[in-house]
Amino acid sequence: MSIISIAAAKTQISGSCTITGFVRNLRLMKGLAFIELHDLSANIQLVVEEGSGAAYQAAASLTLESVISVTGELKEKPAKKNDPNPVKDFELLVSDLNILSLAEANLPIPVLDKADNEANLDNRFDWRWLDLRRPEHRRIFQIWTKLEEGFRAQLLQENFMQIYTPCLMNTASESGAEVFTVKYFDRQAYLSQSPQFYKQMAIASGFEKVFMTGPVFRAEASYTSRHVTEFTGWDFEFANIDSHLDIMALEERVLKSAFAKVQEAGFDIEVPSLPFPKLSLAAVKEKLKAIGIKSEKDHDLSPEEEREICRLIKDEQGHDFIFVTDYPIAARPFYHMRHEDNPGLTKSFDLLYRGLEVTTGAQREHRLDVLKKQALEKEMNLEELADYLNFFRYGCPPHGGVGIGPARLVMKIVGAENVKEVCFLPRDVKRLRP
Numbered sequence: 001m002s003i004i005s006i007a008a009a010k011t012q013i014s015g016s017c018t019i020t021g022f023v024r025n026l027r028l029m030k031g032l033a034f035i036e037l038h039d040l041s042a043n044i045q046l047v048v049e050e051g052s053g054a055a056y057q058a059a060a061s062l063t064l065e066s067v068i069s070v071t072g073e074l075k076e077k078p079a080k081k082n083d084p085n086p087v088k089d090f091e092l093l094v095s096d097l098n099i100l101s102l103a104e105a106n107l108p109i110p111v112l113d114k115a116d117n118e119a120n121l122d123n124r125f126d127w128r129w130l131d132l133r134r135p136e137h138r139r140i141f142q143i144w145t146k147l148e149e150g151f152r153a154q155l156l157q158e159n160f161m162q163i164y165t166p167c168l169m170n171t172a173s174e175s176g177a178e179v180f181t182v183k184y185f186d187r188q189a190y191l192s193q194s195p196q197f198y199k200q201m202a203i204a205s206g207f208e209k210v211f212m213t214g215p216v217f218r219a220e221a222s223y224t225s226r227h228v229t230e231f232t233g234w235d236f237e238f239a240n241i242d243s244h245l246d247i248m249a250l251e252e253r254v255l256k257s258a259f260a261k262v263q264e265a266g267f268d269i270e271v272p273s274l275p276f277p278k279l280s281l282a283a284v285k286e287k288l289k290a291i292g293i294k295s296e297k298d299h300d301l302s303p304e305e306e307r308e309i310c311r312l313i314k315d316e317q318g319h320d321f322i323f324v325t326d327y328p329i330a331a332r333p334f335y336h337m338r339h340e341d342n343p344g345l346t347k348s349f350d351l352l353y354r355g356l357e358v359t360t361g362a363q364r365e366h367r368l369d370v371l372k373k374q375a376l377e378k379e380m381n382l383e384e385l386a387d388y389l390n391f392f393r394y395g396c397p398p399h400g401g402v403g404i405g406p407a408r409l410v411m412k413i414v415g416a417e418n419v420k421e422v423c424f425l426p427r428d429v430k431r432l433r434p
Contacts, residue, residue, distance in 0.1 A: 045092070200237065234404040244362055244363040407422050
């Protein structure tokens with residue numbers, strides 16, 4: 001008999017079937033064994049009677065989280081006494097039980113009990129594959145999957161092409177020192193902090209509209225709840241734009257599509273309305289000053305400022321997103337285009353979601369002479385940037401794009417306290433295993 005999922009077995013309602021899964025709970029009584037079996041689709045109670053012989057003996061030797069295959073007869077499960085709203089459910093009367101993998105008796109972390117997110121976080125990550133067996137953690141990656149499905153769907157609908165860029169580079173992809181160096185044969189290389197240079201190369205190649213998903217590396221010695229040293233990035237870049245407003249409009253459509261896919265899959269999530277609220281950085285600072293929130297830096301927002309401006313926008317406009325625009329040149333890379341009428345400000349933006357930055361984007365500078373000038377102002381080495389600057393020597397259309405941190409989106413969607421909880425295997429300053 002072929003194996004079916006537990007959910008399919010319950011849909012079958014009656015008759016014989018074979019299912020497989022993890023032993024999530026086990027109760028041995030005189031003449032009976034009750035087993036809660038779990039697979040990706042659902043849970044079901046197994047009933048093993050002493051009269052079943054070998055099946056009962058096998059059940060008596062089980063441990064939690066063992067993997068078993070069982071064959072039996074589906075029966076309607078008796079309703080609980082005094083239950084005012086009984087739900088029809090089924091159990092399996094087992095005739096054959098095969099132990100596929102017997103788990104060791106003492107689990108290093110509990111799988112059934114609720115996790116203490118803060119106290120046991122490091123221990124949970126040491127045994128991450130057991131931690132991920134929890135239904136609430138499976139939900140995280142189901143949401144990830146649907147978000148990316150919607151991200152891709154909108155971009156493909158708008159004729160974007162996917163590209164795959166290298167992680168090894170001969171020069172740092174951003175200004176600053178937050179870069180990992182690696183030995184590359186007889187010379188030094190860097191792990192990519194961003195696919196930015198190569199997205200722009202694709203635009204110079206005439207691809208016009210490109211997107212990608214892939215790993216990003218940041219050598220930040222940060223111990224906050226929102227930083228990791230390796231994360232997944234979603235990026236898109238496109239040509240022939242009028243300004244950074246075009247980029248924000250596309251991201252709005254992309255995120256609406258992503259959230260809609262999550263909602264369609266049955267998750268309780270609010271799909272954002274368009275357009276998103278937008279305020280310049282200067283306007284945000286003024287708004288926060290009016291309620292007594294002090295500014296730590298003139299050219300950027302502190303975590304407290306991000307939380308408070310999102311709270312204000314939620315109260316005033318009922319929206320979870322806000323674009324913060326027009327950052328000073330001190331806060332932005334050399335390749336961000338500057339406003340013609342105010343060259344101290346860039347045509348750039350951050351997108352905040354529920355109090356956390358999830359995107360940085362901008363119109364890029366595509367004129368070679370201006371790029372060189374701005375790189376020198378940032379004390380960048382033009383020789384090290386030679387390959388990048390070459391992209392703009394033979395014609396390149398006006399363009400721009402974004403880098404999105406989907407882990408931060410998921411963190412806020414599921415209400416996690418730490419971004420590491422929504423990473424499959426997080427990497428931080430101390431963690432390189434498992």
